[in-house]
Amino acid sequence: MLQKIFRQLAAEIKIREDQVKAAVDLLDGGATVPFIARYRKEVTNGLDDVQLRELEARLAYLRELEDRREAVLKSIEEQGKLTPQLRAAIEAAGSKQEVEDLYLPYKLKRRTKGQIAREAGIEPLADKLFADPQLVPADEAVAFVKAEKGENGDDFTTVPAVLDGVRDILSERWAEDAALVRGLRAWLWDEGLLQSKLAAGKDENNADVAKFRDYFDYDEPIGRVPSHRALAVFRGRALDILDAKLVLPETDAAPAKPGQPVPSLAEGRIALHLGWSHQSRPSDDLLRKCVAWTWRVKLSLSTERDLFTRLREDAEKVAIKVFSDNLRDLLLAAPAGPRVVMGLDPGIRTGVKVAVVDATGKLVDTSTVFPHEPRRDWEGSLHTLAQLCVKHGVNLIAIGNGTASRETDKLAADLIKRLEKLAPDVQLQRVVVSEAGASVYSASEFASQEMPDVDVSLRGAASIARRLQDPLAELVKIDPKSIGVGQYQHDVNQGELARTLEAVVEDCVNAVGVDLNTASVPLLSRVSGLSPSVAKAVVRWRESHGAFASRQQLLEVSGLGPKTFEQSAGFLRIRGGANPLDMTGVHPETYAVVERILERAGKPVQELMGRAEMLKTLKPELFANEKFGVITVKDIMSELEKPGRDPRPDFKVARFNDNVEDIKDLVEGMLLEGTVSNVAAFGAFVDLGVHQDGLVHVSQLSNKFVTDAREVVKTGDIVKVKVLEVDVARKRISLTMKLDATPTRRDAPRENRFEHGGARQRHGGGGGRQEAAAPSAMASAFAKLQAGKR
The missing domain is CATH 3.30.420.140 (YqgF/RNase H-like domain)
Structure with missing residues (x-):
């Protein structure tokens, strides 16, 4: 099983299987991602923290998938229904959804109408009529009519009741056809529309309702709905403000007979999958009803539910990534020191x-x-x-x-x-600081x-x-979800959000390093290998014995053993300690390598640290051995060149315009400086000091085409912007970073200004020039921001 998982992970992450195995062995052995990425590059052949985080998450999913696969195979085998073909299909399934689709016909469930009909012996008639539509259903059904009702009240005493049983058997069988269900899902993901409308009885002028104005008459191909729009629709539906549904592509087909309902395209695809078509044979009308029943009663709602689930999960992934990216930027913002x-x-x-x-x-x-x-x-x-x-x-x-x-x-x-x-x-100097979570x-x-x-x-x-x-040292004291750099954070999977944000905090803390003698318990508990209880023990030791003089003294802390020391020591800094290396990112396990470098250079460590020209004369290959290879030696030399370096940028301050204190003070064409407060795929929100962030739509970030705002800006950046348009009533500020851009004319058509229409073509797939889509998309983004706040 593990080898199969290794192969899949290697293919997905585009790395070798031996790299996957090495990383999994380290993770299973209790190593953290920051430790592996920083100090075990030789073992994994240079996997970075991004690859390792992806590997860690997918490893957990694939292990859960294998466990579920085994449980399903065992259940079907115990029922005596596991054929070689079914086993092969289940073993080849690449997702939990596929496994569940295949398991559906064998899953224990409440007694259905189809089961009742089978128990009454009607299944041979259903098979017969489907196999030979030339047979007359009413004539064939006579032999299956029961003289009296069953013990449970099941009534097959008439020909129509028997034929209803045929319908229930066939529609249930087809609705549990994994290939058919999978095909319908794929087709509707590509061709179906997500549609939302204002719920009946809702006052569109109500402030809470008006936040969802862009979705009062909205539709868009479901497979192309951006994360923020999907979550806005789902939020509106949860609040009973919007009605949302999956809409099928329209059909131009004519009814099989005058007066009959026109079959939907979904029914047509079911018929095509079954290899059946209406040819005016005696059984064809009954089979057409069975096909219609399969879609309208059995599959339409479940397919909509499945696709809505997929849309929500995809949207949540994007929202969580946006939140985590913004959090990383905020945590790694420049410290004033x-x-x-x-x-x-x-x-x-x-x-x-x-x-x-x-x-x-x-x-x-x-x-x-x-x-x-x-x-x-x-x-x-x-x-x-x-x-x-x-x-x-x-x-x-x-x-x-x-x-x-x-x-x-x-x-x-x-x-x-x-x-x-x-x-x-x-x-x-004065600086306006986000107080989210304070x-x-x-x-x-x-x-x-x-x-x-x-x-x-x-x-x-x-x-x-x-x-x-020090933004990092202070913000780690706060639940990441309270820091306020995400949208729709209350609407996404809270467990997954928490896990992702915790990983971001851990990566940021360990990328910067922590001063062992000043760090708080919350900050220490984010260090690789240190649990909250061990972090408290470190602080207690520090309070009792005074400052740590060396990293080695960590082993004197109660509960901090060799394994924890290995995982944490390289990320802890001691300034002014007994060993100058303790203030660097060089791990204590490689101090012997540094000793060999010092011997070769003929200099004490104090004279070598920070001397890039001297270090560059030394060849890393001379100091490598079986345990610590050239990659590690190069990292050691880089650390010695810039000992204890902080990866964060230099501290800078945005200069607000003293004459601009309120949104009413803004004028189109005005040039301002502000701080990026939040970034989403569709644009960046900028704090101008007027109590309302302005939006730089993705199309206004640069003169070149930009697909994701993070390509240009990140949270905390100080940027110069020009005001394009101000809507005081709706508290919307449209900005551009293209300082030669022309403000929107007030007499322009509304759909070219702030209006965001619901028509599908306005949301379109993005084939035209980016600038053309900007104004309506800007208004949409403002609405998402408002709808996404709590």
Whole structure:
């Protein structure tokens, strides 16, 4: 079984079988993906973390598939119905769905009408009439009429009842034909339409209903529906705002006889699969009814359900990937570093909460000021904030982007101007920071342990300040789903979303590395190999014994054995420790290799670290051995060239326009700077500091053709944009990064501006120029954003 899985994984991921086997052996042995990707490149021949994550996920699925396959084979075998052909078909099935299709006729289920008819002995008549349509059904049925009802009330005492039994037997048999069902699904996935309409009785002017306006009269080929539109329709249906259904391609066929219903294309495909056609033979009318019954009663709803399930699963995969990509970008955003930061959590009536953290992130002071309504104590607020800045040497101000953030940003701007007059040499900057999840952190058990005597609201301000210092270290304290960089996150599979986001956090933490002597429990628990309980034990050891002087001391921590040390040590950094290598990404298991390099270079490690020109004169092949080959040696030398390097970008600040505080201040053609707050396949949302993100549609990201917005931008990027159009009433801002673009004319037809029609051709398959589709797609994207928020 394993060899079969290895072959399939190798084919899917496009790697060799020996690489798959090596990776699976390591994973089964308890190794983490970050550890394998970083320190076992020789074993896997260089598989990276993306390939390993894909392999890990598919391995779990294929193992579940094999377990289900074995259970199905055993069940059918116990029934004495397992033929060589059926066994071969089940063993060749490549998905759980295919296995279940083949198992359907043999699955134990409640007593059906078809079973009742078979028990009454009518199956020979059904076989006979289908085999020879020249037979007259009513004449042949006479021999199968029962004299009285059965013990369970089954009534086959008349010819029509017997012929109904024929219909039930044949339609049930055909509906359980795996090849037929699979063919219908494939055909409808390619040709069927997803259609949605406003549910009866719903007021389209209601604010909650209006969010789904783009789907009041909408259809699109189901196989080409983008993720965000599919999830919007399913959300609307779940809220009873939309009615959604699968619509078959239309047919031009004429009825077989005048007055009879026109057979659908689905019925035609069933007949074609069976090798039957209506030729006006005596049994053909009955067989036509059986075919119609097969589709309309047995297969239409189940096929719609199956395709809706497939559409939802595909859409969820895309949504989860978008969320995980945005989360990765946010976690790996540029850190401001060890600087004194003042965090401002904006509020109006409750005041602006203030927290100052020192260069290590320790909370050193708090306050609350009331610059806004109802107190409007602007001068008093400035005085308090200025005192805090001078007292603690603040050089960065982090402002949460919630309610009153723009007004609070103006307060910070006035504060900077005042301090610059008092002390011209003071360099103070202000930055608007996403506060998504800050309230979740503030009320968490960990926050109460970190800041036990601090009010919950002030903890949020401290978190906002720390996010600027080190986004990764602070955001790992929050459930990834609460960070706010996903859409429709409440509509997707929560288990799969959680697993994917946890993997992203783990990869990011281990890519950057963790300072062993300052890291919090949440941050340490994301390190390869460290469970939450072991992370707590590490912190307890640190509190009892002081800072770790070497990585080797980790083995003194209770519960941290050799295996955990192997998995975690390379990702933990000790600055100023006994061994300079402990501050690098060089794993302790390869320190002996470094010793050989030092011997060859004739230099101590301190003189070799950071000396790229000297390291480049050494050939990696000279230091490789059976355990650690050339790949590992090259990684060691790269680490020695830039010891403890941080893969994150340099810190930069977006400059908001001081004259733009509200969406009403925006003017078409205006050039602005903003921060990318969220990225989806259809475009990027940009925070301009006006409480409403603007959308740069994918067609407006670049002068070249772009299929996915992430090709151009990522969450956290600072970008320059031009305002294309503003719809104040619907709170929609259309932007472009093509700064030579012309704003949309206000007298242009509505379908070329913000309107997003439901007609299938407007959603179309994308054969034309991208710019032509942009305006309606922009409006659609805005609607998805609104519908996707909770």
